[in-house]
Amino acid sequence: MSSRGKDPIPGLRERKKAKTRAAIQRHALRLFREQGYDATTVEQIAAAVEVSPSTFFRYFPTKEDVVLYDDLDPVLIAAFGAQPGDLTPIQALRGALRAVFAGLSADQMTEQWERMRLILAIPELRMRMLDQFASMIDLVADLVARRSGRGADDIAVRAYAGAIMGALLAPVFAGTGETLPEFLARMDAGLAFLEAGLPL
Amino acid sequence: MSSRGKDPIPGLRERKKAKTRAAIQRHALRLFREQGYDATTVEQIAAAVEVSPSTFFRYFPTKEDVVLYDDLDPVLIAAFGAQPGDLTPIQALRGALRAVFAGLSADQMTEQWERMRLILAIPELRMRMLDQFASMIDLVADLVARRSGRGADDIAVRAYAGAIMGALLAPVFAGTGETLPEFLARMDAGLAFLEAGLPL
DNA sequence: AGGATATTGCTATACACTATCATTTAGTTG
DNA sequence: CAACTAAATGATAGTGTATAGCAATATCCT
Numbered sequence: 001m002s003s004r005g006k007d008p009i010p011g012l013r014e015r016k017k018a019k020t021r022a023a024i025q026r027h028a029l030r031l032f033r034e035q036g037y038d039a040t041t042v043e044q045i046a047a048a049v050e051v052s053p054s055t056f057f058r059y060f061p062t063k064e065d066v067v068l069y070d071d072l073d074p075v076l077i078a079a080f081g082a083q084p085g086d087l088t089p090i091q092a093l094r095g096a097l098r099a100v101f102a103g104l105s106a107d108q109m110t111e112q113w114e115r116m117r118l119i120l121a122i123p124e125l126r127m128r129m130l131d132q133f134a135s136m137i138d139l140v141a142d143l144v145a146r147r148s149g150r151g152a153d154d155i156a157v158r159a160y161a162g163a164i165m166g167a168l169l170a171p172v173f174a175g176t177g178e179t180l181p182e183f184l185a186r187m188d189a190g191l192a193f194l195e196a197g198l199p200l
Numbered sequence: 201m202s203s204r205g206k207d208p209i210p211g212l213r214e215r216k217k218a219k220t221r222a223a224i225q226r227h228a229l230r231l232f233r234e235q236g237y238d239a240t241t242v243e244q245i246a247a248a249v250e251v252s253p254s255t256f257f258r259y260f261p262t263k264e265d266v267v268l269y270d271d272l273d274p275v276l277i278a279a280f281g282a283q284p285g286d287l288t289p290i291q292a293l294r295g296a297l298r299a300v301f302a303g304l305s306a307d308q309m310t311e312q313w314e315r316m317r318l319i320l321a322i323p324e325l326r327m328r329m330l331d332q333f334a335s336m337i338d339l340v341a342d343l344v345a346r347r348s349g350r351g352a353d354d355i356a357v358r359a360y361a362g363a364i365m366g367a368l369l370a371p372v373f374a375g376t377g378e379t380l381p382e383f384l385a386r387m388d389a390g391l392a393f394l395e396a397g398l399p400l
Numbered sequence: 401a402g403g404a405t406a407t408t409g410c411t412a413t414a415c416a417c418t419a420t421c422a423t424t425t426a427g428t429t430g
Numbered sequence: 431c432a433a434c435t436a437a438a439t440g441a442t443a444g445t446g447t448a449t450a451g452c453a454a455t456a457t458c459c460t
Contacts, residue, residue: 013406013457041446052409057448127327134330137366137373148400158370159390160398166366170337170358190359197397198360200348213426213437220438241415252440257417 021059023049028066033114037067037122064128067118076100089144090164090195094188101184113180120172133169137161167194221259223249228266233314237267237322264328267318276300289344290364290395294388301384313380320372333369337361367394 010018027048031040042063046053060066079099083092104112119125141161145152152158171186178186193199210218227248231240242263246253260266279299283292304312319325341361345352352358371386378386393399 011458016457017407042448043446053448054409055407058407061448063447123331127331130330130334131323131327134369134373137370141370141374144400150400153374155371155386155389156393156398156400158374158386159367159393160400162366162368162370162390163363163394163398164366166337166362166364166369167359168362169334169366170341170362171355173334173337174341174353174358186355189355190362193356193359194363194398197399198356198363198394199397200344200350200356200360211427216426217438242417243415253417254441255439258438261417263416 020049020051020055024051024056024059025066025069029115029118032067032118037118037125064124067115067122067125068128068132070115072100072112088195089140089147089160090191092143093140093164093168094191097184097187101180109180113183116180130169133165137165140164163194164191167191220249220251220255224251224256224259225266225269229315229318232267232318237318237325264325267315267322267325268328268332270315272300272312288395289340289347289360290391292343293340293364293368294391297384297387301380309380313383316380330369333365337365340364363394364391367391 024045028040028045031045031048042053042056045066046056049056060069076096079096080092083095087095101109119129137158138161141158142152144150144160145154145157148157148160150157167190168187170190171183174186175183224245228240228245231245231248242256243253245266246256249256260269276296279296280292283295287295301309319329337358338361341358342352344350344360344364345354345357348357348360350357367390368387370390371383374386375383
C-alpha cells in the first residue's frame, strides 16, 4: 500500500541514490571517452566514483547499461503520445522528434551525439540499442492499429510498423561523420519518403 | 599466388575439421535443447564432443556463434543474386526466399525453426541476429541504388532499404507459436504490402 | 532514542574468453 | 619411407563481467 506519487518530497535516501547513479554514469562516460570502452573496467569506474564494484552493479545491471540508460527516452515517448490524434503515426513520430530535439540545449545536443557515436562504435552497445529499437515495433504497431481500425496482429499493420522502424534505423548506419541536426534531418526525410509510399 | 578453388580434393585435414565443427554444433544444440542455453557451459559442450574448451573457441569465436552460424545464409544470398535482373529488389527478395525454402527437407525445416525459436528466446542471441539484420541494410541499399539509378547514400534509397528490412523483421517479433511456413507467408505478405506502397 | 529497513562493502565464486607454449598430427619433399 | 614443415590440439594460467551471501552501516519512521 501507499504507492503514491513522490513529486513533493524526494527524501534524503532517494536524493543520495539519484546522485550516486548520476555520478556513476558521469564518471563512466568520462573514462570511456578518455581511454575507451573496452579498456575501462568496472573496477576502475567504481574506484573513480569511490564506491564498491558491487554498488556499480546494483545501479546498472550490466556495464552496457551505464551507456544505454537515457533519460531522454521517456520524454520522447511522452511527446509521441501527446501528438494530436488526427495525425498518421508517421506524422506523429516526426512531430515528436522535432518537438523533443528542438527543446535541447547545445550541451545536451553534443552529449546526445557523443553517446550515440559511442554506442555505434561498440558492437555490444549497438546490439543492445538495436534490441530496444526492434521492441518498439510492438509499440508502433499498437498505435498504427488504433488509428487504422485494424487489429494489432494484422500483417499489414505489423509490416507498416516494421517499415517505420527500419526507415528510422537506416540513417543510423549510413552516417559517417555528420552532426546531430544532419542526422535528424535524414531521419525526417526518410519518414517523409516512407509516408509518400516509397516512390522510387 | 595459387588461390585456386578446392572443390575436387577436400583433403583429410579439411574433412576432419568440418566433422569437428559439425559435431560441436550438433552437441551444443542438443545440450541447449535439453538443459537450456544459459545452463549449458562451454566446458560441458567441449566434454560432450571430447575436445578441449580451447578447441571450441577455435571453431566458434563465442558461445553465441555456435547457434548463429547457419550454412543456409550463403545459399540465400546466392539465390538473391541469381534472381532475374528486371525485378524490383522486393520482388527479388521474395523470389529468393521462396526458392530457398521450397527446396528444404522436412528435417531441415524443423531444424531451422528450432534454431530460430532458440535465437528469439535468448536475448543475447536475438541481439546478434538483429545486428546481422541491420547490417544487411547496406547490402540492400546497394542493390536498390543499382536498380533505381540513384546513389547508395541517397536518403530515399537508404530509407527504402531500411523499410524492407523492417518489414521483414516485423513478423519475427509478432509470432507467438506458429510454424515455419506460416512465418514465411507472413514475411512474404509484409513485403508485398510494402511493395504496394503501404496502402493502409 | 530505538527498532525496522534499505544500502553498502566484502568475500567467494561461476563462466566466457584470451594468451602462451608444449605436443601431436597431417601434409610435403628429398 | 624417412625427415621436415606446418597446422591443429591440449593444458595452464589469467582477465573481466556478473552473481550470491553475509556483515556493517546509514536512513527512515514512530
